[in-house]
Amino acid sequence: QLRLVESGGGLVQSGGSLTLSCAASGFRLQDTIIAWFRQVPGKGREVVSCTRITDGRTDFFGSGKGRFAASRDNFRSMAYLHMNNLNPEDTGDYYCAGETYGSCSESSDEYQFWGQGTQVTVSS
Numbered sequence: 001q002l003r004l005v006e007s008g009g010g011l012v013q014s015g016g017s018l019t020l021s022c023a024a025s026g027f028r029l030q031d032t033i034i035a036w037f038r039q040v041p042g043k044g045r046e047v048v049s050c051t052r053i054t055d056g057r058t059d060f061f062g063s064g065k066g067r068f069a070a071s072r073d074n075f076r077s078m079a080y081l082h083m084n085n086l087n088p089e090d091t092g093d094y095y096c097a098g099e100t101y102g103s104c105s106e107s108s109d110e111y112q113f114w115g116q117g118t119q120v121t122v123s124s
Helices: none
Strands: 003-007 010-013 018-025 033-039 046-051 058-060 068-073 078-083 092-099 118-123
Touching: 003 092, 018 033, 018 092, 018 118, 033 068, 046 068, 046 078, 058 068, 078 092
Parallel strands: 010 118
Antiparallel strands: 003 018, 018 078, 033 046, 033 092, 046 058, 068 078, 092 118
C-alpha cells in the first residue's frame, strides 16, 4: 500500500522556521517524485516544491523560493520541507504528494498519492 504521512506542522511566529516531514511507505522513495503543496480555505492546492527523480534536484515555486529547502533520507524513507523566514502568507495545510512516473508538475492532478496534510499557522 502506497502511503504518505505528514507531520511537523504547528503554530510559529512570523520570521520563524518549521520543518515538515513526510514518511513514505509501500514504495521506494528514491524512485518517486515528491512534491509539497499548500492549500488555504477556498482555494485549490498550490505547489510549493517538487523533487525530481532524474537528478534529485528540487524546484521551488511561488513565495517559497529562497526561503524553503527540501531534503530526503532515502534510507529512512523520509522527505522534508524546511521552511525559513515564515510569514502569515505561508499559513495553510501542507501536503506531500508522490508520483512514480512522468516529471514534476505544478498540477495536483498529476500526483498519484497524497498524505493527509499537516497544518501550518504563521502568526504576525
